[in-house]
Amino acid sequence: MKINGSLVELKEAQTLYDYLISQSYDLAVIAVERNGEIVPKAAYKEVLLQDEDTMEIVRFVGGG
Incomplete structure (x- = not known):
């Protein structure tokens, strides 16, 4: 799986929620x-x- 341009190996089947946590x-x-x-x-x-899967995970940053 590729996340934010980096290859990540899943060790077991998991949901997106479980991975993020x-x-x-x-x-x-x-x-x-x-x-x-x-x-x-x-x-x-x-x-x-x-x-x-290919995923991009982005974080919202406040500014002003």
């Missing part, structure tokens, strides 16, 4: 694009990650 992402301030489509936060627990 295991990597300490703050779900309130991120957005996830998987294979070219934005994943709604409500679907994180339903999306099963695959080795061929």
